[in-house]
Amino acid sequence: MGDSTRENPSGTPPLVARNLHFAVDAPGGRLEIVNDISLTLNAGRTLAIVGASGSGKTTLLGLLAGLERPTSGAVQLAGEDLSVLDEDGRARLRRARVGFVFQSFHLLASLTALENVMLALEIGRNDQPRERALRALEQVGLNHRLDHYPRQLSGGEQQRVAIARAFAGGPDILFADEPTGNLDRSNGEAVADLLFALNREHGTALVLVTHDPKLAERCDDVVTIVDGRLESPSVATPARAAGVHP
Amino acid sequence: MNVWSFSFRLLFRQGRSGSLWMLIAGLAVATAALAAVSLFTDRVGRALERQAAEILAADVVVRDRAPLPERIRVSADELGLATSDMITLQTVLFSPTDSALFSVKAVSDGYPLRGRLRTAAGPGQPDQETATIPAPGEAWIAPEGLRTLDLAIGDRVQLGERELEVTRLLTWEPDRGGGPFLLTPRLLVNRADLEGSSLLGAGSRANYRLLLAGSERQVERFIAGFQPERAGRMRLETPGEEQAETDEALEQARRFLAIAALTAVILSAVAVLLAALRFATAQRDLIAMLKALGAESGEITRAVTLMLLWLVAAAVLVGAAIGWIGQAMIAEILATQMRTALPQPRLAPLAGSGLFTLLLAIGFALPPLLALRQVPPMRILNRSLDQASMARRAPWLVPILAAFLLPAWELNDWRLAVLMLGGSALLAGLLALSAWGAMYLGLAASKRASGAWRFGLAGLSRRRASSIVQVTALGLGLMALLLLAVVRGELIGQWQATLPANAPDHFMVNIQPDQADGVRAELEALGAERLQVRPMANVQLVAIDGDQPPENGFTGQVNVSWIDQLPPANEITEGAFWSPGARGEISVAQRWADRVGVRLGDVMTFDAGGSRFTATVTSIRNVQWNSFNVNFFLLLTPEAGEQLPHQYVASFWLPEAAARDLDALARELPNVSVLDVGALIQRVFEIITQVSQAAQVVFAFTLIAGLVVLLAALEATRDERRTEAALIRALGADNATVRNGVLIEYAVMAVIAGLLATAGAALTGWIMADELFNFAYRPGLVLFVGGFALAGVLVVGAGWLGNRSVLRVPPVRILRAGAD
Numbered sequence A: 001m002g003d004s005t006r007e008n009p010s011g012t013p014p015l016v017a018r019n020l021h022f023a024v025d026a027p028g029g030r031l032e033i034v035n036d037i038s039l040t041l042n043a044g045r046t047l048a049i050v051g052a053s054g055s056g057k058t059t060l061l062g063l064l065a066g067l068e069r070p071t072s073g074a075v076q077l078a079g080e081d082l083s084v085l086d087e088d089g090r091a092r093l094r095r096a097r098v099g100f101v102f103q104s105f106h107l108l109a110s111l112t113a114l115e116n117v118m119l120a121l122e123i124g125r126n127d128q129p130r131e132r133a134l135r136a137l138e139q140v141g142l143n144h145r146l147d148h149y150p151r152q153l154s155g156g157e158q159q160r161v162a163i164a165r166a167f168a169g170g171p172d173i174l175f176a177d178e179p180t181g182n183l184d185r186s187n188g189e190a191v192a193d194l195l196f197a198l199n200r201e202h203g204t205a206l207v208l209v210t211h212d213p214k215l216a217e218r219c220d221d222v223v224t225i226v227d228g229r230l231e232s233p234s235v236a237t238p239a240r241a242a243g244v245h246p
Numbered sequence B: 001m002n003v004w005s006f007s008f009r010l011l012f013r014q015g016r017s018g019s020l021w022m023l024i025a026g027l028a029v030a031t032a033a034l035a036a037v038s039l040f041t042d043r044v045g046r047a048l049e050r051q052a053a054e055i056l057a058a059d060v061v062v063r064d065r066a067p068l069p070e071r072i073r074v075s076a077d078e079l080g081l082a083t084s085d086m087i088t089l090q091t092v093l094f095s096p097t098d099s100a101l102f103s104v105k106a107v108s109d110g111y112p113l114r115g116r117l118r119t120a121a122g123p124g125q126p127d128q129e130t131a132t133i134p135a136p137g138e139a140w141i142a143p144e145g146l147r148t149l150d151l152a153i154g155d156r157v158q159l160g161e162r163e164l165e166v167t168r169l170l171t172w173e174p175d176r177g178g179g180p181f182l183l184t185p186r187l188l189v190n191r192a193d194l195e196g197s198s199l200l201g202a203g204s205r206a207n208y209r210l211l212l213a214g215s216e217r218q219v220e221r222f223i224a225g226f227q228p229e230r231a232g233r234m235r236l237e238t239p240g241e242e243q244a245e246t247d248e249a250l251e252q253a254r255r256f257l258a259i260a261a262l263t264a265v266i267l268s269a270v271a272v273l274l275a276a277l278r279f280a281t282a283q284r285d286l287i288a289m290l291k292a293l294g295a296e297s298g299e300i301t302r303a304v305t306l307m308l309l310w311l312v313a314a315a316v317l318v319g320a321a322i323g324w325i326g327q328a329m330i331a332e333i334l335a336t337q338m339r340t341a342l343p344q345p346r347l348a349p350l351a352g353s354g355l356f357t358l359l360l361a362i363g364f365a366l367p368p369l370l371a372l373r374q375v376p377p378m379r380i381l382n383r384s385l386d387q388a389s390m391a392r393r394a395p396w397l398v399p400i401l402a403a404f405l406l407p408a409w410e411l412n413d414w415r416l417a418v419l420m421l422g423g424s425a426l427l428a429g430l431l432a433l434s435a436w437g438a439m440y441l442g443l444a445a446s447k448r449a450s451g452a453w454r455f456g457l458a459g460l461s462r463r464r465a466s467s468i469v470q471v472t473a474l475g476l477g478l479m480a481l482l483l484l485a486v487v488r489g490e491l492i493g494q495w496q497a498t499l500p501a502n503a504p505d506h507f508m509v510n511i512q513p514d515q516a517d518g519v520r521a522e523l524e525a526l527g528a529e530r531l532q533v534r535p536m537a538n539v540q541l542v543a544i545d546g547d548q549p550p551e552n553g554f555t556g557q558v559n560v561s562w563i564d565q566l567p568p569a570n571e572i573t574e575g576a577f578w579s580p581g582a583r584g585e586i587s588v589a590q591r592w593a594d595r596v597g598v599r600l601g602d603v604m605t606f607d608a609g610g611s612r613f614t615a616t617v618t619s620i621r622n623v624q625w626n627s628f629n630v631n632f633f634l635l636l637t638p639e640a641g642e643q644l645p646h647q648y649v650a651s652f653w654l655p656e657a658a659a660r661d662l663d664a665l666a667r668e669l670p671n672v673s674v675l676d677v678g679a680l681i682q683r684v685f686e687i688i689t690q691v692s693q694a695a696q697v698v699f700a701f702t703l704i705a706g707l708v709v710l711l712a713a714l715e716a717t718r719d720e721r722r723t724e725a726a727l728i729r730a731l732g733a734d735n736a737t738v739r740n741g742v743l744i745e746y747a748v749m750a751v752i753a754g755l756l757a758t759a760g761a762a763l764t765g766w767i768m769a770d771e772l773f774n775f776a777y778r779p780g781l782v783l784f785v786g787g788f789a790l791a792g793v794l795v796v797g798a799g800w801l802g803n804r805s806v807l808r809v810p811p812v813r814i815l816r817a818g819a820d
Helices: A057-064 A087-097 A113-123 A129-139 A155-168 A185-202 A213-217 B003-014 B018-054 B070-078 B143-148 B191-195 B216-225 B244-292 B297-335 B348-374 B394-411 B414-448 B451-462 B464-498 B513-525 B590-596 B656-668 B678-716 B718-730 B735-773 B781-802 B804-808 B813-819
Strands: A015-026 A029-041 A046-051 A072-077 A098-101 A173-177 A205-209 A221-226 A229-231 B060-064 B082-094 B099-107 B117-120 B127-130 B138-141 B156-159 B162-172 B186-190 B207-213 B235-237 B506-511 B529-544 B557-562 B570-575 B585-589 B603-608 B611-623 B634-636 B647-653 B673-676
Touching: A015 A057, A029 A057, A029 A072, A029 A221, A029 A229, A046 A057, A046 A213, A057 A072, A057 A173, A057 A205, A087 A098, A087 B244, A087 B297, A098 A155, A113 A129, A113 A155, A129 A155, A155 A173, A155 A185, A185 A205, B003 B297, B018 B244, B018 B297, B018 B348, B060 B216, B070 B082, B070 B207, B070 B216, B082 B191, B099 B143, B099 B191, B127 B162, B138 B143, B138 B156, B143 B162, B143 B656, B156 B186, B162 B186, B162 B191, B186 B191, B207 B216, B244 B297, B244 B348, B244 B464, B297 B348, B414 B451, B414 B464, B414 B735, B451 B735, B464 B735, B464 B781, B506 B513, B513 B529, B513 B647, B513 B656, B585 B590, B590 B611, B718 B735, B718 B804, B735 B781, B735 B804, B781 B804
Parallel strands: A046 A205, A046 A221, A098 A173, A173 A205, B099 B186, B138 B162, B557 B634, B585 B611
Antiparallel strands: A015 A029, A015 A072, A221 A229, B060 B207, B060 B235, B082 B099, B082 B156, B082 B207, B117 B127, B117 B162, B138 B186, B156 B162, B506 B647, B506 B673, B529 B557, B529 B603, B529 B647, B570 B611, B585 B634, B603 B611
């Protein structure tokens, strides 16, 4: 918890993206994967990014989370301009302010549920990683599965461990890439319930990439990405005006 | 993040994954191979040195023409060295009816300090080791001495003023060597008798020696503190300076062991590289995830480096223990075959092995692991955005170079190391290039093939980089195997064949000029083969280019011979040998020229009984001492030699059946001494056989290293193969298609690896034969047949066994592949 980047000026939106571009060189010429996307997400708000396969939504998520550098444009994450940070600077910012939930869970097969959560806390230099990890796993209802390895857990349970890991460090913003994509319907719904409940409880901003319209509907805002460009918000939600500015 | 505890936890928890154990195994095998090889070669080396010490009957000998000053003995006593006195003298011995020149050796208690005397009760009696020396008043006589003087055991002989009773037959002295010309029949007596014989007065040509033996440290300290009394006259003899024939065999043996060690080192390095690549690949997801969670590159670097250090520590401990056990096992196996017990192993070589493993890890395992810091965190969302790249190689050349140079330094043979490493690098390059070519052809062929052939050939091309690495590693492993199984035997066999089966086994010395033709005719009549009768004169070397020659064992009284054409087993290295009719020229053996400091064009002055003559050095010869021909350091043009008082020396091989007739001939010529060198030849062969057995065991470690390479290569691509097999089975391929595809892929690999390994082994054998043994090696058919059969059985067999899980993988795996 002792990271200096934790001191965020209050009132700054946790996520601001301006004119983001991301292009790669491909055999047929230069390929624009993300094309001029701008958006802002305020504290405690939830945003769904939807779009067809290959539309560029996962790449956008990576750019917003500081996992990838944009070809041009700027991202302000938790009040920090990512463009002035090198990779280690972005790593420090992530461990202090950002949580992740992935489609394929990405738990370490050789670590138990408790150790997986503790590892993230240790990387984030949090005090008392064991106690925090125990609390986080209790919150996701897995305190009876602490010493189980990922292969001994169901898909739903694995994703709950990943959610515990994501929230354990108290992030300002959470990025989730198809969090229910590898789960059956009932497990998917349970995981989604947990995700939104913790989100509300912690007051965390959430960016969610999904194919699932039902999951998207549960977010405050929904944007659709087509061929790398942001289309006008396609799903009407009461909160649309509250934060997303495509 | 505390990287120390994190690295330890990472290692500890990764310990449950297979790839980590591969890396530990690779490093541990490297340590074990080098530890066992260096521990064992260290022991063998010291044992052989000890055996060579038997040629001196001591670890070190101080020798002078005059009685040795007391201070030498005092300093030896102070160091705790065992000592024994010896005086040798060429003198005429009288029996009641006859007289002959003998080489008398007078010894004191304790002789010999190294090795054992063997004696027999009489002719035809079995001989046995003895721990005593002749008592005062007794003499032990060599068998040929008994014949020379027509004596029987119990007869008496006159040595100066002393009369001695011949009590035993002396059949073996460890220090009998020193060149055939000194080997007039031996009489061994107690020192007190020679001292009381009045033969040691002024003008006597006696040699005084103090024999010393002790621990290596004591001997080293004695040698370091040794100061000769009078410049040049007193000198130290240490093992290795005696007996050219035995020396050469030992040197070749040491080189053979060094080659075995270097082969193991090269293969271990390949195994470590493959294991590290595999381990690093398996860590990419983990590293991407850690980075996404906020781990910095520096932390990754430190954690990975520390983790590798823990790995090295574990591998060194395990490897050293295995190496220690390994060398003990080898020693146990060889115990019955070794003439002397091996000295206890020392810890010292282990330090080198540990350092070597660290360098190996830094050079071969660290680069792929450090490249992990480049893994983009985005990989966690999209693997296609992660292009695996190796760290820049150049800075890593330093530890790689050091990793290879260290064993070379340990083995103390730079030239051999460079030759081996250069050869291996060339072979690896050729293998890689050929593998690349075969992949290219495979890709082209797979476009026309169908079914299993398409699957198999495409598999090779699809994993082009890893296939190239595998074929290269397999080729190197196979090459070591072929060197061990085939080329080693062929080399020794062919080298032994270069020594003629009927190498001269008898020398006859002191033949007077008027007897020479008669002796030649008699010997030919007895069926002697390879007969050479050569003149020999003993002259004093007075000056080289007008300057006093250096005083050492090679100067002073020297033997010269003369001839009008280059004798067999001699090769001119500098200058040119004279044509018949040339005058005033001298040809010098390389070894003598090096020790005395003589060069082409130098004028040498000799004194023969008061008259002086000179000769100009016009050629330098390389003499093949192990030919057992009569060879001379110094050869004159005939006109100079024929003026000198001289005798003749004959060397020949004699059928066993003619031994009795030779005895009769020797009796007719009382002044001529016959020397049987069969025992010496036998000893040279014994040493070669013994050392080649040791080398064979050492090579077994290279074989293990080769097999680790093979398994590491298989392991490296297994996951990918499993996924592919699941995919094509999901697409409807039957078992046979998958199985045949795997077989075809490995068979093609076996052919490429077998072809290149066979050619590589043959080339290496040829280079070794040319460089080390001085003969032209001809690879036998068995190398090629065996090479391909071995490649097929090993590669296809191991591939088949290693891929059984691939063949069994259920097609449903493909559906879960993303979740693995």
